[in-house]
Amino acid sequence: MSDLDQLTQSLARNLKRWRGERGFTLDVLAARAGVSRGMIIQIEQARTNPSVGTTVKLADALGISITTLLDYEQGTQVRLVPASQAVRMWSTESGSSTTLLVGTDARGPVELWSWHLMPGEGSASDPHPEGTVELLHVTTGELILTVDGEDHLLPAGTSATFEAHVPHGYRNDGTEPTDLTMAVSIPPVAREGR
Structure with missing residues (x-):
């Protein structure tokens, strides 16, 4: 799997997870982020790789860092990022x-x-x-x-x-x-x- 494919899969999984944790429907997240409902669906289904601007808007609307939105694993108190x-x-x-x-x-x-x-x-x-x-x-x-x-x-x-x-x-x-x-x-x- 290429880096881009891994990034697309991580974003899809994390966007669904954080939208669920925040209790946001697709429409609520779309309104908060200024991103179309259709775009959010495509991202959550890993069918598109959104622009940096769209990714920033989604992270801001969810109140999380872009790192969290893109990251595939989190857990320990000390996290080294090579x-x-x-x-x-x-x-x-x-x-x-x-x-x-x-x-x-x-x-x-x-x-x-x-x-x-x-x-x-x-x-x-x-x-x-x-x-x-x-x-x-x-x-x-x-x-x-x-x-x-x-x-x-x-x-x-x-x-x-x-x-x-x-x-x-x-x-x-x-x-x-x-x-x-x-x-x-x-x-x-x-x-x-x-």
Whole structure:
């Protein structure tokens, strides 16, 4: 089984499981995530591999990390994630990429990301649920962080934090690659009806 097939199967199984644990019907999850009911059915039946944006929306709507939504096994208190199991979520032909390094659902999902942006490239993000916080640290190059329409220049060595319930994005307007590490803390979601 290829990595993509394994990812598709894990996503299908975990989406069904977490939707059931939250007590969400297909219609409730579709409304919360802004994803069509038909798309959720296709994902749960492992008939499609959704975009990163769709996967993020589903994880946010369920109140879990993307790691939890994609992970095939969880259990021990210490979980080591070798580089070979980190999940490449986004990449371009020029060499830009994001990699989900590790995540947890303790006290609400927390994710740790590694980003590599080539010159002239970037990525925009839809607003996350209210209470979501992002922390990032630029290790090489310069990053333009856009939060709610306002640009912020972060040269190497600079860290930032912001509430991510507004549109935001990351881009490299420089001439050298930009590398950064990002942590995302998402508030927990209660079961429907509580």
